[in-house]
């Protein structure tokens with residue numbers, strides 16, 4: 438009997454880039470999810486169908502054989518192969534698998550799609566073999582897959598995709614999870630420009646190498662914004678949260694990670710009444726987010742589309758990974 442698992446994407450509300458040096462970052466699970474349907478196969482292949490992304494193929498002895506799409510797409514799917522194999526290894530089983538991947542989270546724009554897919558894969562495979570893994574273990578095994586794509590990620594994405602809710606993350610101190618009393622509404626504006634987190638982080642490091650005291654002052658300021666922003670969010674204080682998002686955007690611009698496309702969407706959203714708007718994630722493309730009261734959601738979405746962004750209405754969610762038998 439096949440198993441379906443889903444896991445949420447994420448958005449960074451405060452503290453991207455500064456968190457590499459000094460925390461905290463505030464990250465929210467969003468109600469856009471990735472889905473993986475897993476079933477056993479009689480052979481030893483791990484077959485992955487990602488047809489809505491335009492490719493599918495299988496792994497045999499960790500080598501990728503495309504069925505549709507180009508061979509290099511195996512790079513995108515290698516994380517799932519590793520996550521699935523590590524999960525089976527942990528459970529002491531050895532089987533072929535078929536994994537069908539469907540996602541409502543745009544890829545490579547900072548919304549945590551790869552982590553959501555990895556987490557859903559681990560949860561689906563675990564349930565398929567009645568593994569009964571704890572959520573901590575699901576997160577840990579999915580991190581093994583994530584490392585294949587991202588090198589050394591912070592671990593925020595797989596945590597938030599596993600547990601849902603609001604995550605406050607600080608290097609050294611780790612993760613703390615919170616629930617929101619009052620759920621605010623957001624509109625994401627996707628510039629559709631893909632970018633590499635690693636390159637953006639490297640760019641900030643180089644800027645800091647050349648201008649250490651200036652960049653450190655900006656990082657300190659973002660860290661203060663992030664702490665106050667977290668408090669405002671938890672109190673349900675929309676105007677204050679929005680104001681701090683605006684400050685955070687200005688400071689990220691100062692670090693050189695915004696783009697004219699992101700700025701256009703940020704200012705357009707503010708003009709239409711958003712309480713606050715900022716880029717989210719590594720910048721250099723990808724997405725911005727706007728905190729928007731119910732009455733303004735329609736006009737903010739419209740203006741984002743007018744300036745050629747993809748608009749995605751999202752609410753934060755407490756629901757982390759969920760698996761069920763089909």
Ligand code: PMV
Pocket residue numbers: 449452453454455456457546547548549590591634638717718719720723
């Ligand atoms: O765009 P994303 O979701 O990959 O976010 C990266 C967040 C950074 O702070 C820029 C990097 C990091 O590892 O924390």
